Amino acid sequence: MRLLSQTASHTQMLGPGLTRRALVLAGVPHLLARATQRSKFVIAHRGASAYAPENTLAAYRLAVEQGADFVEQDLQITRDGVLVCLHDRTLERTTDVATVFADRARTESAAGRTVRQWLVHDFNLDELRRLDAGSWFDSKFRGERIPTWDEAIQTLRGRAGLYPELKDPEHYAALGYSMEELVWETLCRHRLQEPGADPKTPVVIQSFSDRALRNLRKLGCRLPLTLLIGRSNAERWLSQSGMREIRSFAEAIGPEKTLLLERRDVVARAHALGLTVVPYTFRSTATGKFPDVRSEMAYFLFNLRVDGLFTDNPDLFPRSSGAYAGQ
Ligand code: G3P
Ligand code: CA
8 A cells, every 4th residue: 555645735626626526416315326326425524523513513614614515413312302413412521511500410330430421311402502512622612502403404505415313313212202203304394305305405314223224214214324334233234144234224334444444345345235335434633554634535535445434624535536546
């Protein structure tokens, strides 16, 4: 493997990049149905989360400015049944909940340690709106709020695709919420439920839960679906029989990226079955054996031939193979 430094500047790539982006945005549902017609697309992971607090409108807007084809939203559910954009099931990592609602923690003891946690589903939307979701990242983002998914859709509509992830649907099902139904109802309300409904805002849905994706199909969803694959479920889903099964309810796989370095045949096998491949997560703070994240992304795109990827750094997405020259 040979890695070369990036030669074309972002500005130089902007022209052809925009053309490709327009094509991708218009054609992604079709693209995901027929992975052999591949282009390359970038999904802003929790927004442009290297530069702005993850899953806030600021991060989503910045992702659009940085040329993201899709913007990811992680979804959780409030006590009053509203879909909100947040990665964790709990609030303390990315908000000031411990200050605003100091007495609302759940306390758990594990391995001699007491842990205080503030669960999203213990709070109504009105309460979540009081939380600051930006200061933890940088004081200049003070006042950013946890967005509802509705607000995220309104912010991104016409500007990028949506790539929502159903987080912990089984956890919410046990509490009496159907995340699948909430997602589907929201898409229908925004008239985004059909592939190609808004060519400027294609929608692809992702989850680690195959059951959630199958449930969406049962609800009538024909949008492209992506099954996320981590180390814990890789054996099952990356086997030949596993990938054949995925094809019966999804159009794409989203493997943790190092799985593709260890199993070099996965992308070709997935493509042969008509599955699109979109690994996660590429970020400038951790690039392993690669000199920088742009080179790493280029290697996956142009050597391993993945179709798209999730990154915290959409501005560094290589639109051409110039960032990498493989053997
Ligand atoms: O959805 C792809 C990737 O985001 C999955 O990992 O934990 O960042 O949601 P996580
Ligand atoms: Ca995610």
